[in-house]
Amino acid sequence: MNNKLLIIGASGHGKVVADIALRMKKWQTIAFLDDDHSIKSSMGLEVIGTSNDASSYLNECDFFVGVGNNETRQRIHESLNKAGANIPVLIHPHAIIGSQVDIGGGTVVMAGVIINCCTKISKGCIINTGATIDHDNYIREYVHISPGVNLAGSVVVGGKSWIGIGSSISNNVNITSECQVGAGSVVVKDITEPGVYVGVPVRRI
Ligand SMILES: CC(C)(COP(=O)(O)OP(=O)(O)OC[C@H]1O[C@@H](n2cnc3c(N)ncnc32)[C@H](O)[C@@H]1OP(=O)(O)O)[C@@H](O)C(=O)NCCC(=O)NCCS
Known part of the structure; x- marks a missing residue:
């Protein structure tokens, strides 16, 4: 672990990721990389370059991909991983995590989440x-479980699926x-x- 954290993506999702990282109090310095040159700071934290600059910080920083889109997050995460970056798990202090829960690097667990044993x-x-x-449950890689989703026991969600709010x-x-489940389904x-599935119970659209 390094004492600096670089978050790739300074937009909405990246800001929530930064807020969680700040609350974890594990890093002395937190900054962003973002490919939009017009963004100079976010959440009061500096944007110090673009994603192309990541390699020059590999030896001194931990990295986290703060991008909501599952495909993009996978692409950036995998290239960082290949380059040997340290990618932590971020867990909001007000999340509740049960026993024998295993969480992979680059996953963020936000406020108010409950993950049972x-x-x-x-x-x-x-x-x-x-x-x-x-x-x-078994939540596979690069999945997005949106706010307020409830998964009962022994659910499996396949890679890059997005379960709507x-x-x-x-x-x-x-x-x-690679399923999209619509809001409130x-x-x-x-x-x-x-495919894309919506409704109660869901139907494919
Ligand atoms: C499912 C979803 C991805 C579909 O988006 P889309 O492909 O743009 O689909 P459209 O908005 O064109 O809707 C297509 C049809 O499905 C219906 N539909 C869309 N989402 C629906 C939902 N969640 N529940 C029920 N019906 C839905 C629309 O009313 C429309 O019906 P119609 O053809 O009879 O008019 C989107 O509506 C959705 O629910 N996204 C989830 C958003 C979310 O969870 N955000 C959280 C971010 S953290």
């Missing part, structure tokens, strides 16, 4: 504000990779084909 969350995920993830997923349901059966 024996759940595995892979790398590069967003577990957004106030979501609940019950026991024995306020959705609910019943116990033992498997959702395949309810999933009661497995989703086996990638």
Whole structure:
């Protein structure tokens, strides 16, 4: 671990990530990299370059990708990983994490989240504000669980899927990779084909 943290992405999601990192009090210095040259600072923290500058900070900084889009987050995370960057897990002090929960690097767990025991969350995920993830879930890499989502026990969410705000997923349901579940939807059966699903219960659109 380094005493400096560089967050890639200084927009909305990056700001929440920075807020959590500040509250964790683990880094002496926190700054951003952002490809929009017009952004000079965010959250009172300096933007010190673009994502192309990351390699020059590898030896002195930890890195975190504060980008909401799952594909983009994966691309940047994987190139940092390949370059040997240290990518921590960020957990808001007001999240509740049960026993035997395993969380991969580059995942952020936001305020008010509850993750119950024996759940595995892979790398590069967003577990957004106030979501609940019950026991024995398996959240695969680069998933976004939006604010206020409720996942019952033994749910599996496939890589790069995005579960929309306020959705609910019943116990033992498997959702395949690259699915988008719309805001306020309810999933009661497995989703086996990638696609966009909305409604109560969900239908594919
Ligand atoms: C599901 C979603 C991705 C679809 O977006 P889209 O592809 O642009 O789809 P459209 O807005 O064109 O809607 C297509 C149809 O689906 C319906 N629909 C869209 N989202 C819906 C939802 N969440 N629940 C029920 N119906 C929905 C629309 O009413 C429309 O129906 P119509 O054809 O009868 O008019 C989007 O509506 C959504 O719910 N996004 C989640 C946002 C979110 O969770 N944000 C959190 C950020 S942290």
